[in-house]
Amino acid sequence: MTNFFIKAGFLIIIVLFINLLIRNSIPYFWSMDTLLSYEKVLETYYKDTNLLFLGTSRTANGIQPSWLDNQLNKYHNLNINSYNLGIPGASIGENCALAREYLYNEKLPKLKYIVIELTSVENALSGQFCGPKVLHSARTTYWLDSKGLLFSINNLFGQAQIYTKQKIKLTYNYITSYLINMLNIGMLDDFFKLKALGISENSFGKGHKHSRGYRDVEKEPSKEMSRRKKEHLNTKGKRSNQKAKNSILFFNGKANAKKLKNKAFLKGLKQLIEEGEKRNIKIIYLVPPLIRLKSYEHLSSVYKALPLTNKVQLTNANVFPELYEYTNIFDGTHFTKDGAHIYTKYLANELTKKLLR
Amino acid sequence: MLFNSIAFIIFFPIVIFLYFLTPYKYRWILLLAASYYFYMCWKAEYIILILLSTIVDYFVSLKMASLPEKKQRRKWLYLSFLCNLGLLFTFKYFNFFSDSVNLFLQNFNIFYEPFYLNVLLPVGISFYTFQTLSYTIDVYNEKVEPERHFGYFALYVSFFPQLVAGPIERPARLLPQFRQKFDFDYERVVTGLKMMAWGFFMKLVIADRLAPIVNKVFNHPSKFEGIEVIVATIFFSFQIFCDFAGYSIIAIGAAKVMGYDLMQNFRRPYFATSIREFWQRWHISLSTWFRDYVYIPLGGNRVVKWRWYYNLFVTFVVSGLWHGANWTFVIWGALHGFYLIFAIVTQSFRDKFNAAIGLNKYPQLHHFLQIVVTFILAAFAWIFFRANNVGDAFTLIQNMFYIEVSQFTWQLIPTVDTYKIWLVIFFMLILELYHAIEEFSSSPTPLYSSSTIVRWTSYVLLIIITLGFGSYTSNDFIYFQF
Structure with a gap:
């Protein structure tokens, strides 16, 4: 039996060593075609970007960089060139890892600001994106390293409202995905595919190249989005009204901010701010509109504890009622083109206050 | 449970580890529990079908062994057929049969709404049904002695490596192996x-x-x-x-x-x-x-x-x-x-x-x-x-x-x-x-x-x-x- 364990151990060490060699000799890349196309457009055509937006599909479909730049430069002479790198379904861990990618690797030499959409952790890394059912997922191969794993798990266990069973399940998903990354599962395939096929600029639809990353949801809605649009139209504004009420509750302090503070989450966000400051890049966290009550419960205390100069909110329905107008919303979560325009207008106003400081 | 899943990668080494730690005498308990768990990971309630098949064939085979005449044994064999093939027909072939009859009758201008059963096909049902059938047929033909240890027989029906997709084993080959004492053999x-x-x-x-x-x-x-x-x-x-x-x-x-x-x-x-x-x-x-x-x-x-x-x-x-x-x-x-x-x-x-x-x-x-x-x-x-x-x-x-x-x-x-x-x-x-x-x-x-x-x-x-x-x-x- 000893002989078996010695040989098996030796084999495992060789395999792990070769995996490490492979991992370190493969450059950083995204394994999902659509995301690769985003990065390619950014790094090929918009290297002059000095303000980068990171977030979920809310960001991708909500922020129009060209219009925003125009406003900021015309009225405030800020000389902003922004790019919208919102990724549908991205978790906060994923966005923090992406922010670090741009902080440290000097891919965008003029970068001065990174605006990160603040999302709660509760549904991040659901089985759809990683975990035992989808062993190799494009959503985790590039960011879930040991730092990402620790941040995500600490963040998860800091959330008081999540049931222990769900915490265990998500932790299992995170660890599984981390191990998969360490073993390069599916990675060689992605690498060779990338080398053989190259990156298409249009994998993520054709529009985003000329709109600095912004995607008009009305142009190429996915089947799921179209389904949700129908559902949204059927509700005739009931759901957006409810979300508006939730946002007001959040700002009236009824979400019991003090009690629910997620220290690990806050610590991770503050750490990123500090890392940015060291490299003269300002990190700003943005709370978007149209989020769920549960997300407000998760985010409120953390948001309130963030430094004033590093946060922006566009979620309070008392202040931004148009963002909850039924007609400006495409499917209950994303904006129509007109809605995105209004959202960008408000964002420009709020950002100006932060950037002029 | 799929072989190509994280669950199996965790399950298998644990079973192996416990298997070699467990005294020979009790290994069947471990393997039977592991096999049922393996199957229940897919749809727990369908374990009842395996249990039913196991119980019926266990008692049918014992009964057949007690009867000297082939004619007498045949009735019990038919009971086993009825149970095993009945389950197979219900879960696998009923809807196909109902559909085919309906299509056939349409040729004679007989139209009606066919009846369908809204059931999921139990994973591996064709495999374990054939494995148990081979056992009862072999006992009927006096090619093998009936297995008197219920645990070994239950394991024969549900042995997890081959439970859901074979190979379809024969009783004469697999059952005696459950009584053998296997040590950790490097090769x-x-x-x-x-x-x-x-x-x-x-x-x-x-x-x-x-x-x-x-x-x-x-x-x-x-x-x-x-x-x-x-x-x-x-x-x-x-x-x-x-x-x-x-x-x-x-x-x-x-x-x-x-x-x-x-x-x-x-x-x-x-x-x-x-x-x-x-x-x-x-x-x-x-x-x-x-x-x-x-x-x-x-x-x-x-x-x-x-x-x-x-x-x-x-x-x-x-x-x-x-x-x-x-x-x-x-x-x-x-x-x-x-x-x-x-x-x-x-x-x-x-x-x-x-x-x-x-x-x-x-x-x-x-x-x-x-x-x-x-x-x-x-x-x-x-x-x-x-x-x-x-x-x-x-x-x-x-x-x-x-x-x-x-x-x-x-x-x-x-x-x-x-x-x-x-x-x-x-x-x-x-x-x-x-x-x-x-x-x-x-x-x-x-x-x-x-x-x-x-x-x-x-x-x-x-x-x-x-x-x-x-x-x-x-x-x-x-x-x-x-």
């Missing part, structure tokens, strides 16, 4: 693990990479023609082989680690020189089951010629139906039955023809041509097996003959990346190269007798390739649905 454990690694390579790197390409063509038959259909058909031939043989090898390897020898289920079937030989190499546990429990009881070949052909044909049609409740499977089985009968009928003519053209003077060329022709016949039949319905199968066959020069591109199948196609072809070539070495080498396991460096390099490469190039998007094994 046996390593051989088992090597088999499992090879099975994972076949499943994850070849079968699962082929699946999306094959699906593209077979799910849209009218959109593809000529070379595209031919390539997809060849790809499916390899997909089903690597999927099922991969499962079998993992199952055999997993059992071997614990000490149990399961029967070989595949022996390089695409090197067969005739359809008859193909069935001696493909799903051996099922083809021998049909031989012993259907074909021979029907009279086998010890009857008049027409009856022999009839026996062959019926056996293959039933075998087709075993695979699934769909006319496509029936046609697939019938086609193989037809191949065999045609081969027997034309044997002397073909011998004369080969002699006339001088092919028998070149035995190697003859052998090669036989392999190619057998592969073409088997691949053609796979079209029916894979097609979503009979109409689709005929569309594909019709489209297959629209070959144009413009189709001869590196891409082979439009809308599928050239890279993906050629990478999987490369892996298929590796597989067939290894099989060719095995087939024509004097050593039964040529790699095992190579030098240490060659062996270790092969193992490391196999693992790295499986990890790096495998498809990990939760693909079930095709044979689970049977």
